[in-house]
Amino acid sequence: MRAPFEEMKREFERVLRNRGFSPERAARCAAIFAENSLVGVASHGLNRFPGFIEFVERGLVKPEVEAELVSSFGAWEQWDGNLGPGPLNAYQCTEQAMTLARQHGVGCVGLRNTNHWMRGGYFGWQAAQAGFALIAWTNTKPNAPAWGGLDPRIGNNPLVLAVPNDAAPVVLDMAMTQFSIGRMETARRSGATLPVPGGYDAAGNLSQDPAAILEANRALPIGYWKGSGLAVLLDLVAVLVSGGLATHEIGQRETEYGVAQVFIAFDVTQGSSAALVNQAVEGVIADLRTATPVAPDDEVLYPGERALRTRHENMAHGIPVEPAIWERVLAM
Amino acid sequence: MRAPFEEMKREFERVLRNRGFSPERAARCAAIFAENSLVGVASHGLNRFPGFIEFVERGLVKPEVEAELVSSFGAWEQWDGNLGPGPLNAYQCTEQAMTLARQHGVGCVGLRNTNHWMRGGYFGWQAAQAGFALIAWTNTKPNAPAWGGLDPRIGNNPLVLAVPNDAAPVVLDMAMTQFSIGRMETARRSGATLPVPGGYDAAGNLSQDPAAILEANRALPIGYWKGSGLAVLLDLVAVLVSGGLATHEIGQRETEYGVAQVFIAFDVTQGSSAALVNQAVEGVIADLRTATPVAPDDEVLYPGERALRTRHENMAHGIPVEPAIWERVLAM
Numbered sequence: 302m303r304a305p306f307e308e309m310k311r312e313f314e315r316v317l318r319n320r321g322f323s324p325e326r327a328a329r330c331a332a333i334f335a336e337n338s339l340v341g342v343a344s345h346g347l348n349r350f351p352g353f354i355e356f357v358e359r360g361l362v363k364p365e366v367e368a369e370l371v372s373s374f375g376a377w378e379q380w381d382g383n384l385g386p387g388p389l390n391a392y393q394c395t396e397q398a399m400t401l402a403r404q405h406g407v408g409c410v411g412l413r414n415t416n417h418w419m420r421g422g423y424f425g426w427q428a429a430q431a432g433f434a435l436i437a438w439t440n441t442k443p444n445a446p447a448w449g450g451l452d453p454r455i456g457n458n459p460l461v462l463a464v465p466n467d468a469a470p471v472v473l474d475m476a477m478t479q480f481s482i483g484r485m486e487t488a489r490r491s492g493a494t495l496p497v498p499g500g501y502d503a504a505g506n507l508s509q510d511p512a513a514i515l516e517a518n519r520a521l522p523i524g525y526w527k528g529s530g531l532a533v534l535l536d537l538v539a540v541l542v543s544g545g546l547a548t549h550e551i552g553q554r555e556t557e558y559g560v561a562q563v564f565i566a567f568d569v570t571q572g573s574s575a576a577l578v579n580q581a582v583e584g585v586i587a588d589l590r591t592a593t594p595v596a597p598d599d600e601v602l603y604p605g606e607r608a609l610r611t612r613h614e615n616m617a618h619g620i621p622v623e624p625a626i627w628e629r630v631l632a633m
Numbered sequence: 634m635r636a637p638f639e640e641m642k643r644e645f646e647r648v649l650r651n652r653g654f655s656p657e658r659a660a661r662c663a664a665i666f667a668e669n670s671l672v673g674v675a676s677h678g679l680n681r682f683p684g685f686i687e688f689v690e691r692g693l694v695k696p697e698v699e700a701e702l703v704s705s706f707g708a709w710e711q712w713d714g715n716l717g718p719g720p721l722n723a724y725q726c727t728e729q730a731m732t733l734a735r736q737h738g739v740g741c742v743g744l745r746n747t748n749h750w751m752r753g754g755y756f757g758w759q760a761a762q763a764g765f766a767l768i769a770w771t772n773t774k775p776n777a778p779a780w781g782g783l784d785p786r787i788g789n790n791p792l793v794l795a796v797p798n799d800a801a802p803v804v805l806d807m808a809m810t811q812f813s814i815g816r817m818e819t820a821r822r823s824g825a826t827l828p829v830p831g832g833y834d835a836a837g838n839l840s841q842d843p844a845a846i847l848e849a850n851r852a853l854p855i856g857y858w859k860g861s862g863l864a865v866l867l868d869l870v871a872v873l874v875s876g877g878l879a880t881h882e883i884g885q886r887e888t889e890y891g892v893a894q895v896f897i898a899f900d901v902t903q904g905s906s907a908a909l910v911n912q913a914v915e916g917v918i919a920d921l922r923t924a925t926p927v928a929p930d931d932e933v934l935y936p937g938e939r940a941l942r943t944r945h946e947n948m949a950h951g952i953p954v955e956p957a958i959w960e961r962v963l964a965m
Contacts, residue, residue, distance in 0.1 A: 572706070
């Protein structure tokens with residue numbers, strides 16, 4: 302079953318306006334959710350939309366509250382998300398990081414007291430399409446054990462890096478666990494096995510069974526101790542840059558809200574012309590394409606390439622949807 | 634066999650002064666190499682020192698050349714390393730990033746045309762001990778295949794994140810491959826097996842045998858496709874921020890020189906008092922300590938903790954050295 306992008310966006314917009322979002326904010330928020338499904342990340346698009354609405358209805362996400370400036374230190378600012386909608390706060394702070402970068406070459410916004418930004422890659426595309434490089438990340442509630450431990454202490458703390466390129470930006474969006482919780486839940490629902498080990502089962506063995514890993518609550522950090530360490534540092538830097546809560550503090554709440562995020566934008570065309578930026582990025586892509594594939598039908602993709610292909614396909618043929626979830630949204 | 638820290642530093646200093654380093658620069662460079670061995674990273678301390686001297690003798694590392702400012706955009710500057718000694722250029726640019734951060738809250742230096750910085754964690758400690766948070770990374774020659782490919786196309790591009798804390802900074806220093814080339818070479822020399830798969834053997838199977846992986850030249854990125862993508866993006870951002878060469882361009886040289894690096898410093902005590910910074914960092918460390926260990930004798934360490942323990946032990950008892958390498962340095 303497929304739903305056209307414009308229809309999905311319109312439906313999200315309708316539901317958001319019925320839940321207290323102004324027309325402008327409903328349109329922006331709906332566009333982000335629909336775009337996330339369009340590029341193939343339904344776990345943070347359609348599939349997450351009903352949970353987002355539930356948070357709005359419970360008062361954990363406040364539709365009409367905007368992020369506001371708390372402190373300015375020049376190229377670095379601290380903003381308070383005031384528990385507004387995560388995607389809108391992140392969009393606003395990405396814009397603000399770019400504004401600061403125009404003035405100072407580099408700009409950094411630390412955003413505290415915000416909510417789940419859904420798919421972080423969205424903000425990478427936002428910055429790259431405006432001609433900026435972006436480094437951004439969020440902390441989360443504890444959802445994986447730190448290396449050496451059994452119980453969840455670290456967040457999967459998704460990290461985004463993006464660079465502009467006229468033909469196609471290069472955008473990486475990766476959580477610190479081998480698979481996001483959303484991805485493992487999707488695999489569990491469809492009965493799929495993970496392509497590589499994604500965590501430990503209850504017996505303490507590495508496993509490719511998403512149900513066993515979710516049951517044991519032991520997702521595997523990328524690179525074992527390395528991803529665990531990176532999750533700890535991303536949390537710490539986010540806390541110090543934003544003045545917000547750490548993963549362990551978010552974990553004391555009844556559910557995940559009030560997370561901390563960092564947005565660092567570089568106005569790279571101050572350093573070289575847009576033509577030279579494109580040339581540098583295209584050079585790296587061209588080199589990747591010369592690699593010998595592991596198997597004849599393998600190919601080496603640059604980060605963001607698969608999302609772009611999925612986007613083209615889904616724009617033409619509609620976005621694949623899980624019927625029960627889509628019908629639930631239509632009935633909202 | 635162990636060598637006292639002070640003696641190792643003195644010997645390095647003697648050799649560097651004999652190779653054209655001024656007394657001040659020889660002392661600083663020797664201190665960095667000796668410190669790297671002191672904290673247990675001999676692969677970028679003593680064991681690398683003879684190779685570093687060889688690069689000096691071949692003219693690839695120029696002892697008395699200093700990095701210089703090329704362009705300033707406010708909080709972001711581009712510096713040219715002029716092929717000077719990597720550790721000294723990185724030290725200087727870490728200082729400069731902190732100077733910019735004092736003025737603008739955040740400061741970023743892009744350094745091009747520099748050389749291997751040895752252990753990146755050194756500069757994390759440098760910044761954290763001065764009260765700053767630091768994000769820094771370097772690109773390298775191609776030394777691992779991109780995901781889906783057989784031949785090396787990505788660098789292992791070590792990434793450093795550090796935050797200050799009076800009791801002990803938290804410092805992460807990690808390459809994008811599961812094990813650094815240096816670490817695998819050390820394991821091969823001692824006949825050790827890697828604790829987890831570190832790459833593929835010639836038959837295309839995941840392997841824990843460092844010799845087989847080095848032979849096949851197929852190191853594994855952390856988290857499979859994720860570390861591969863992160864290596865590509867770190868390379869791209871380093872190129873755009875520094876104006877330097879990309880991994881594929883460095884790979885066209887006869888050996889690795891002229892790499893690109895990024896140093897982003899945050900003057901975090903502008904955001905909250907030093908006491909609150911300590912409290913936030915100690916809070917995260919304290920939470921990690923409450924985790925249930927996987928096995929009774931396991932423990933959850935914070936990034937940098939093992940290095941600090943090794944430092945204390947080696948300061949008291951001397952630094953373990955491979956006799957042949959140590960004697961080679963003594964005879965230089």
